[in-house]
Amino acid sequence: MNNVELFENERAKGYNQFVDAWIPNYHYFLDCLPKLLSKTPVKDLLVVGCGTGNEMDRFVHSAEYWSITGVDPSPEMVSQASDKFHSCENVTLVEGLVTDLSIEKKYNAGTLLLVLHFLEDNGNKLALLKDIADRLVPGATLVMLDITGNKNQIRQNLKVLRLLLPDGLDEAQISNRLNRIENELYPVSEERISELCQEAGFEEPLRFFQSSIYMGWLTRKK
Template sequence: MNKVEIFENERAAGYNQFVETWIPNYNYFLDRLPKLLSGANHKNVLVVGCGTGNEIERFIQSPETWTITGIDPSPEMIKQASDKLQNNKNVTLIEGLVSDLNIEKKYDVATLLLVLHFLDDNGQKLNLLKDIANRLMSGATFVMLDITGNKEQIKQNLNVLKLLLPDGLDETEISNRLNRIENELFSVSEERLSALCIEAGFEQPLRFFQSSIYQGWLTTKK
């Protein structure tokens, strides 16, 4: 079973503020997500690690009708998503892991935003990617956003990130966070991410977006 990074209490409550501060262009990326994926045939989307429902909100607001399943192991995050999305008829929220989902049900699109860096590259990343691939139709589109790069790229892009942070943040908070990203989170190189995707059953992924340490990737289920 995959390790789970549970977001609880204050961490869940302060989440949206946190991502806006620390991920430049996060809202741009989310706002364009439905447009980016609008070529999909049936618009049945699986949002893995849906957190507080940020991606789901964008799909709901898009002019096209999407049927959305959001899954997340954190009860606090699912509760926030549920409060925000208010029983929208096109949205199903599930507290759990992708491996809990019925393997017979296949989706046309999946997203995995800001999740993979919590999983070690000791089989956990691959298992999650395989669990997702196994729940997608052949030809389904899969989009990821994650901290990506080799050690030197991450180091240099953390300096860029530091320059882009809003004014007035506490210096200790900044250095703790940058240190955590560099030393505690499980980022992988672009080559390794590609290899993991291919092993899990996807085509070679395309890097289509970058904002400091964060890269956006698109691929297709084989």
């Protein structure tokens, strides 16, 4: 499947350590999520690409009671999430794609964190956003976090990211990873994110957060 980035083996096992090192302010961003979505009238959330459940965790432990559905195609990531939430009756995990979820059920809010930059802008990004829009009620907020920027922005912000990395990381690994981000992932410009969202049936998105190459976006289903 070319519209899926599978996280397996060491990549799945070491995922949480990896994000801690490589995404400055990631935990701050996650902590903001329940506040950002606090005006949601019915607290049922769709978490797309939920991985090991980092963002779900914030909603499980928030003051308000959320019904949370996480969907992710990587069995090893879903298995970690499932270990974490096996006793939470408000959490449903689906191993698969958004298209595996019923189109009848509509959610009142959604998240899409660190997924879109793995998909090519050849229809795959748009298809995922449309599939999400189809499963949200009108007015539902979608929060996104994604590597965003034109080539020059990404190049400059990768230099900033290098400065912010924790001490002690292996230099060869740093270079490999920076090179992979620059040349093998599929970030798009801010303008393109905006176009994609609107074409998929969302309002013009608002960039409310940035930490080096990572931008946080808020949009609403039209």
